[in-house]
Amino acid sequence: MLRIAVPNKGSLSGPAGEMLHEAGYQQRKASKELVAVDPENEVEFFYLRPRDIAIYVSSGKLDIGITGRDLLLDSGAEAEEVLPLGFARSTFRFAAKPGTVEEMADLNGLTIATSYEGIVAAHLKERGIDASVVHLDGAVETAIELGVAQVIADVVETGTSLRNAGLEIVGEPILESEAVVVRRTGEGSDGPKVQQFLRRLQGVLVARAYVMMDYDIRAEHLEQAVALTPGLESPTVSPLHDQGWVAVRSMVRTKEAQRIMDDLYELGARAILTTGIHACRL
């Protein structure tokens, strides 16, 4: 049975569960359940703290896990990223009161509060900066107001938490993070069950990012139309009863669908339809 670590709480938990559900895996019924078996797919899910997942996976007791790239790197565990999942996107940044820290060198001699000591210490060391790091569990933005630190290093998504605390970003992003699938470092080639799991998640990513587009076009404009909708491999072109026309079917990126529909219409295409993709294997 495949053993998979899934975040039990926080920003990663809901979207990870949704993605697994979309991939056809049975998820736990209640948020207090710590282990759930999906007998049909022969998978056992372990609902663990996101911060601990890379550590469990590196121990070799679990085959694979879902966590944040920042948490993976912070843990220092012998685990590596195998597939980015596109949710829980954030950047990891330094921030301070306006006017107190202009550039990275100003961090020398200061105290930095963070929940991600591993990432911060490595970043400072790489740049030869000598600053103290104090670990806090969360709500790090308040640490400056309360005098625990002069600088924080924390996850930023919309920037609302920083603004509310009257802080501004210092320097370049330390890291860009999103949810990722992790496995033990140096595992070699994945077994067939892990490969199948990854294919299912890749299928969800593609189904989320693409729509199927169908349209009719006069045969003489086919090449121009196909240039707009090349598809992943090659579009399907079918004859229509009216011999001057053909029907085209192709996958297009959801984000580009409206622009492509406008361009196709301009080219003379008609009956342009898009439909969602529920699942796929490429």
Ligand SMILES: Nc1ncnc2c1ncn2[C@@H]1O[C@H](COP(=O)(O)OP(=O)(O)OP(=O)(O)O)[C@@H](O)[C@H]1O
């Ligand atoms: N506001 C956010 N937007 C996007 N991703 C976030 C946000 N906050 C945290 N994350 C991401 O979620 C992961 C952290 O998960 P974790 O459950 O430890 O924190 P959390 O979502 O802040 O939950 P908690 O309430 O337990 O602190 C990290 O990968 C981080 O980048």
Ligand SMILES: O=P(O)(O)OC[C@H]1O[C@H](OP(=O)(O)OP(=O)(O)O)[C@H](O)[C@@H]1O
């Ligand atoms: O840029 P924003 O959109 O404001 O999001 C970033 C905030 O979200 C997370 O906090 P969370 O609410 O999880 O609280 P925590 O600090 O206790 O983890 C993170 O730690 C930041 O504080």
Ligand SMILES: [Mg+2]
């Ligand atoms: Mg948090």
